[in-house]
Amino acid sequence: MTNTPSIAITVLRCVVCGTLDSGPRDLCPKCFGALAPEKVSGDGTLMSWTMIRRPPAAFRAEGTYAVALVKLDAGCQITGRLANPDEQATPGKRVTATGHKDTVTIFTAE
Template sequence: MTLATVAIDADRAYPPRLSDFTQTFWSALGQGRWQTSCCKACGKQTFPPKPVCPHCWSTEIEWTELSPRGTLYSWTRIHAAPAVFAAESPYACGIVDLDNGIRLACRLVERDDRPLAVGKPVEMVVLQYRDGPLFAARPAD
């Protein structure tokens, strides 16, 4: 499944640090693929992706697809943003429980026809900035 993309005509305010390991994640995200690391030994996914399983300490890791849908656990609107994000404020951030059990924090993209609400379904999207992708969640269709 390919994630929907939201084009943003700006550079990322705080681009991620890339490593040989995380490059796989960010390259895939730029193509709309939502994936993470999964331990071959115990079968557990982790997010963010990790080269060592935090559950059993195995280094036998493979890339697997993440659930693109989940539920909004909590959210807030940030008005007094750190200087690096000041131009983007106010903006919403939240905690999402993906359908496969992963809980993550991310930016939220609002939709005029679907307000943000705790307990409501969300879907992951790619925020495609000029200099690369970031991920976010928005109220589901």
């Protein structure tokens, strides 16, 4: 693992059926129950990632960045940014949440 400590991240849990969802959304996608925020481990597995080389206008000043899809150990998938995209960051690689930028979680691959 990296030297950067893992941080907890906030996802949503259905108060009726217990389904976890990364949100944002108002109702459970399975039973339409209410969702409540819940902190879970930021550890997970990298599913895929891609480089955004021509960012939308809101992020243009940041330049190139990587968007990642992560399956959290807690049991739901979430999109975020990958701090260290390179040829070592292959699907199945362990990642951990190491920060936030606005509402976006930043993951670092081991």
